[in-house]
Amino acid sequence: xxxxxxxxxxxxxxxxxxxxxxxxxxxxxxxxxxxxxxxxxxxxxxxxxxxxxxxxxxxxxxxxxxxxxxxxxxxxxxxxxxxxxxxxxxxxxxxxxxxxxxxxxxxxxxxxxxxxxxxxxxxxxxxxxxxxxxxxxxxxxxxxxxxxxxxxxxxxxxxxxxxxxxxxxxxxxxxxxxxxxxxxxxxxxxxxxxxxxxxxxxxxxxxxxxxxxxxxxxxxxxxxxxxxxxxxxxxxxxxxxxxxxxxxxxxxxxxxxxxxxxxxxxxxxxxxxxxxxxxxxxxxxxxxxxxxxxxxxxxxxxxxxxxxxxxxxxxxxxxxxxxxxxxxxxxxxxxxxxx
Numbered sequence: 001x002x003x004x005x006x007x008x009x010x011x012x013x014x015x016x017x018x019x020x021x022x023x024x025x026x027x028x029x030x031x032x033x034x035x036x037x038x039x040x041x042x043x044x045x046x047x048x049x050x051x052x053x054x055x056x057x058x059x060x061x062x063x064x065x066x067x068x069x070x071x072x073x074x075x076x077x078x079x080x081x082x083x084x085x086x087x088x089x090x091x092x093x094x095x096x097x098x099x100x101x102x103x104x105x106x107x108x109x110x111x112x113x114x115x116x117x118x119x120x121x122x123x124x125x126x127x128x129x130x131x132x133x134x135x136x137x138x139x140x141x142x143x144x145x146x147x148x149x150x151x152x153x154x155x156x157x158x159x160x161x162x163x164x165x166x167x168x169x170x171x172x173x174x175x176x177x178x179x180x181x182x183x184x185x186x187x188x189x190x191x192x193x194x195x196x197x198x199x200x201x202x203x204x205x206x207x208x209x210x211x212x213x214x215x216x217x218x219x220x221x222x223x224x225x226x227x228x229x230x231x232x233x234x235x236x237x238x239x240x241x242x243x244x245x246x247x248x249x250x251x252x253x254x255x256x257x258x259x260x261x262x263x264x265x266x267x268x269x270x271x272x273x274x275x276x277x278x279x280x281x282x283x284x285x286x287x288x289x290x291x292x293x294x295x296x297x298x299x300x301x302x303x304x305x306x307x308x309x310x311x312x313x314x315x316x317x318x319x320x321x322x323x324x325x326x327x328x329x330x331x332x333x334x335x336x337x338x339x
Contacts, residue, residue: 018051020207031044036115036116037058040060044090047178048178048261050261054094056079056090058121059121063122065091074093076091091121091122106132107132114128144270149236150195150275153239156243158183160239163247169247170253172335176257180212187218188220189218189220201315201316203312203315206310208293208296208301211313220283220285220328221282223315227276230274232276236265237271239265241265282323282325284323288321289321290317
């Protein structure tokens with residue numbers, strides 16, 4: 001495959017994943033397998049919680065990961081994923097700057113070429129990062145948007161509620177690792193949607209699978225309305241600190257926060273806005289709920305050429321799916337009892 005074809009294949013792979021399509025691989029998150037393999041296994045493409053492009057480079061048992069390069073536009077971590085009962089390690093590189101996605105595709109292409117030439121995943125990544133260092137050191141602009149801060153605050157609010165019941169509840173927070181739903185345990189999944197304006201009932205849904213339950217499971221949706229307020233009770237720093245102080249594995253929750261794009265919950269960028277909880281509604285997502293899922297489309301998938309599916313849902317049309325607080329608490333109980 002030529003370098004141009006590889007760059008196109010990477011970009012196309014991320015597009016496919018954002019549309020909610022991936023080949024079965026028995027891994028914990030959706031991936032697309034590239035045509036290039038290292039001695040440790042095939043290199044895969046994935047996307048982050050907000051659709052960020054990622055590449056997963058398999059690591060051998062002997063591989064010791066060192067710091068490759070510090071860049072505001074990249075998140076570089078070691079990710080552990082299970083396949084067929086076996087735990088695999090990957091060097092997980094994600095581009096966090098949307099305007100650098102094209103350049104990141106070139107970086108991934110260069111890594112693939114070097115692996116094809118016989119380098120290990122680590123060596124290919126190391127040499128490529130050095131070559132692209134000046135580009136990757138570009139600042140990824142001013143930090144997270146208010147909407148993104150509110151979204152993380154909403155998930156941390158739910159997480160803390162679950163931790164009230166179990167110190168292991170952080171394990172149910174699966175969205176940052178690429179799961180289709182924000183929280184999942186056993187057969188129960190919970191999606192969290194946060195809006196910033198009182199009375200606003202429209203949410204944005206990303207992908208055809210976000211409002212589809214896992215096979216044999218059930219899906220619920222928490223809609224939180226957060227009111228921006230200077231000195232409000234809810235902030236990323238306060239919510240994260242409360243969660244970290246009560247979980248049974250602080251380092252793993254810190255890693256999950258990093259997967260969500262928040263390496264430093266106490267940073268000024270993530271705490272430039274505080275909120276108060278103004279309203280909360282809880283829905284059961286089933287056949288009556290207004291949504292787009294693969295079964296809604298001819299052939300069960302988006303037409304060729306259609307990608308990055310996103311759509312709005314007016315929750316005012318989902319009143320028949322509202323469930324009361326008793327049902328909400330019972331579902332939260334279900335999320336933690338299997339951990």
